[in-house]
Amino acid sequence: MSTAQTPVKPSTGKLVIAWALVGVPLAYGVSETLTRVAALFG
């Protein structure tokens, strides 16, 4: 409990890493799918 009460300084770096860890694979998946979708309009 005591550690949970210690204030922390908001870290932008941590936030960027956390979002990159999920955002990069997701962007890769979307881009791969869009390549497949191109056949629909090609």
Added chain:
Amino acid sequence: MGWLDRERTIAPPGFNRWLVPPAALAVHLCIGQAYATSVYKTALVKHFGASLTEIGVIFSIAIVMLGLSAAIMGTWVDKNGPRKAMFTSAVFWASGFLIGSLGIFSGQLWLVYLGYGFIGGIGLGIGYISPVSTLIKWFPDRPGLATGMAIMGFGGGALIASPVSTALLKMYDPNSGAKGWVANGDSVGKLFLTLAVVYLAYMMFGAFTIKVPAEGWKPAGFDPAKVKTATLVTADNVSARNAVKTRQFWLVWIVLFCNVTAGIGILEQAAPMIQDFFRQPDGVSLVSAGVASGFVGLLSIGNMSGRFAWSATSDVTGRKRIYMLFLGVGAVLYTVLALAGSTTTVLYVALAFVIISFYGGGFATVPAYLRDLFGTFQVGAIHGRLLTAWSAAGIAGPLIVNAFLDAQGKPGQLTAESYQPALLTMVGLLVIGFIANLLVKPVDARFHEPRPDRVRSEEPALEA
């Protein structure tokens, strides 16, 4: 294992709440792999010498276990907090792949049923609901946006797993360059081992990043009184045990069931359906297999983006109104699809895209709807119980569509007209869902948990 306890995950002052959505996404992106099983389905059929149905059972067991474990474990998840739940989910999900790989290497299909289906399915259910109530508590000002972000991950997981799995299968199989190549069993086993390790690591990142807000925490500038402007949004709490006794729970259950059943109807048949809609009198379709595959990809994008966009929009419109859109406009679009969908491919694709975005939106918006009706107290557990509607729809949707199509003719001979009975049945279901949604009213005060300033006098009975 005390480090997994809820008390150890309470956020310190200054914690940035925007670290919570990526933690939730990490779990949902992993368990979303469940929708990418088609990548190795043919390989497993060949490896085990089994039928497509026998291999399909693996996925069916996993989805049934998802619904059951979410319903049964919901209260446990709410009580023990998201870190323990995500950790448990990660262990079950990774173990499912490990045992599944053992089954593949040893040629024992029952081990794949037990591993990926049964054990992995438990991981799916716990993982799906694990971040929901935490997100709602961190984002009381935008619960739809928060849950939409996480549940979008479940749709996005398949988009990642599908190309990654294909690439890994090609890497593990020395014959991958051969014409008409189907991956061998050994490479699928190695794929399962790889996925077990990667998913375990990713889900652990989620488990150890997530934190719950301290008691009484609220975002800067947030005024709870402003949220309570709509009549359906309660400031009270209802326990999971009492929620299932209310009419509202079952009305929302019907809403979700109808919305999911209708969406699955299109999703299950997506590729052959577009080809059948544009089949010429000579039996040849104007839509090639490659284009149909592109259409399936587009639907995946619609499903994923609908989860985020519609759920976030519901924070502005209100939950009841957005479901009126999903179900009401959905019914109109389905009717146009059934009667005029074969006019042009552009119209067909546009209609299907919007319909599938409503399907995804229905999934992602429902936790916020439950929060509005039942409060935040046990919203994760209530959500878990509600997901039985998904399991039921997973059986009903394909059953309805396949039964109608079987009566219309054989695959490869079907046309747009063959789909009309099935699609118009879905319209009927959406109308039922629309009426159920209209009937949703605030939960009676007798179901509310006692507040410190008032005492509940009796145990509520089943609502009339």
